[in-house]
Amino acid sequence: xxxxxxxxxxxxxxxxxxxxxxxxxxxxxxxxxxxxxxxxxxxxxxxxxxxxxxxxxxxxxxxxxxxxxxxxxxxxxxxxxxxxxxxxxxxxxxxxxxxxxxxxxxxxxxxxxxxxxxxxxxxxxxxxxxxxxxxxxxxxxxxxxxxxxxxxxxxxxxxxxxxxxxxxxxxxxxxxxxxxxxxxxxxxxxxxxxxxxxxxxxxxxxxxxxxxxxxxxxxxxxxxxxxxx
Amino acid sequence: xxxxxxxxxxxxxxxxxxxxxxxxxxxxxxxxxxxxxxxxxxxxxxxxxxxxxxxxxxxxxxxxxxxxxxxxxxxxxxxxxxxxxxxxxxxxxxxxx
Numbered sequence: 001x002x003x004x005x006x007x008x009x010x011x012x013x014x015x016x017x018x019x020x021x022x023x024x025x026x027x028x029x030x031x032x033x034x035x036x037x038x039x040x041x042x043x044x045x046x047x048x049x050x051x052x053x054x055x056x057x058x059x060x061x062x063x064x065x066x067x068x069x070x071x072x073x074x075x076x077x078x079x080x081x082x083x084x085x086x087x088x089x090x091x092x093x094x095x096x097x098x099x100x101x102x103x104x105x106x107x108x109x110x111x112x113x114x115x116x117x118x119x120x121x122x123x124x125x126x127x128x129x130x131x132x133x134x135x136x137x138x139x140x141x142x143x144x145x146x147x148x149x150x151x152x153x154x155x156x157x158x159x160x161x162x163x164x165x166x167x168x169x170x171x172x173x174x175x176x177x178x179x180x181x182x183x184x185x186x187x188x189x190x191x192x193x194x195x196x197x198x199x200x201x202x203x204x205x206x207x208x209x210x211x212x213x214x215x216x217x218x219x220x221x222x223x224x225x226x227x228x229x
Numbered sequence: 230x231x232x233x234x235x236x237x238x239x240x241x242x243x244x245x246x247x248x249x250x251x252x253x254x255x256x257x258x259x260x261x262x263x264x265x266x267x268x269x270x271x272x273x274x275x276x277x278x279x280x281x282x283x284x285x286x287x288x289x290x291x292x293x294x295x296x297x298x299x300x301x302x303x304x305x306x307x308x309x310x311x312x313x314x315x316x317x318x319x320x321x322x323x324x325x326x
Contacts, residue, residue, distance in 0.1 A: 035232065035279055039272075042239050046246045053250040061307075065258040068299055069249055072262075072269045073242075075292070079273055084285050095266070096295040103306045 036080060043077045060111040064102045071095040085173060231279040238275055242268045259303055266296030 050070045057063050071094025078087035142149040159176055162168075168175040177185055245268060249261035270289040277283040 035235065039235065039239065039276060042243070046243065049246060049250060059255075061255055062258055065255070065262050065303060066249060068303075069246070069262050069265050072266050072292075072296075073246075076269050076272055079285065079288070080276060084288060088288060088291060091269075091292055091295055095299055099299045100302045103302055106306070 039080050040077065043073055043080065047073050047077070058113050058115075060106055060109075060113055063113075064099060064106065067102065068095045068099045071098065231275055234275040235272065235279050238268055238272045242272065255307065259300065259307075262303075263296060263300045266292060266299070270296075 047070065050066055050073065054063055054066045054070070057066060071090055074094065075087040075091040078084075078090055159180055160172065163172060163175040163179070168179050242265065245261045245264045249258050249265065252258045252261060270292045273289050273292065274283070274286055277285050
């Protein structure tokens with residue numbers, strides 16, 4: 001949980017760094033310094049604050065709620081970046097399914113995290129080094145949002161021309177996902193489907209042996225403010 | 230006008246996040262989480278009109294449903310300590326006691 005939170009903190013920091021990069025061209029600066037930048041800056045600041053709160057929080061129930069808040073804020077960031085499909089996925093998986101799954105886990109584990117037994121120096125060092133490497137990696141990237149970045153010149157023009165010529169779905173992202181990369185999407189769906197079946201089989205096996213007795217015997221009251229885990 | 234609306238929603242978002250972080254009890258956090266979900270929908274709407282592309286307004290419906298499901302799941306877990314809790318089963322048991 002802590003590691004994941006630290007990872008998220010790095011991602012948020014990195015995104016903040018990318019958004020705050022000042023373009024060299026003054027015309028570009030006029031374009032980017034608008035409402036979008038303002039909204040992004042506030043949302044990313046809130047994300048960083050939530051991440052720090054998740055790291056410091058010892059009550060797992062609070063962590064689940066804060067993670068759900070994080071997902072809603074992240075979905076807003078995706079939306080501000082025009083990635084509506086990603087925002088949709090983030091909101092449904094992050095805020096919807098993950099909350100339910102994490103709560104189901106809390107039922108099995110207990111809701112208070114023990115103080116960490118080991119020192120934090122080595123994990124802190126590793127995460128700082130990895131974060132610095134990631135920030136260093138962003139230096140080589142082209143400027144944020146420019147049109148002639150290499151990624152826009154490789155296959156994208158072909159996609160745009162082809163989808164116009166052959167009357168494909170009007171939304172270009174849908175055309176790419178469902179038409180150009182149809183087999184890729186089919187493969188992804190197969191993988192997710194297989195994983196789902198596997199998890200269902202595992203859960204069913206666990207319930208047959210011990211699950212039923214466990215659920216009836218133990219009293220399962222939620223422990224909010226400390227005590228037994 | 231949409232600038233003012235977006236700014237106001239962002240300010241409210243900040244206040245809700247502060248409550249979520251500081252909230253002494255779990256209920257404060259649940260309420261803040263629900264409020265942030267609602268504010269995300271409002272931000273979606275006002276931001277769409279701010280950038281002259283209100284096509285994504287429908288997504289707000291999905292957010293609203295998710296917000297409801299998330300809050301219900303959290304509150305049900307809080308009340309019963311178990312998401313698969315069946316109230317009808319409880320009543321059945323208490324009748325035979």
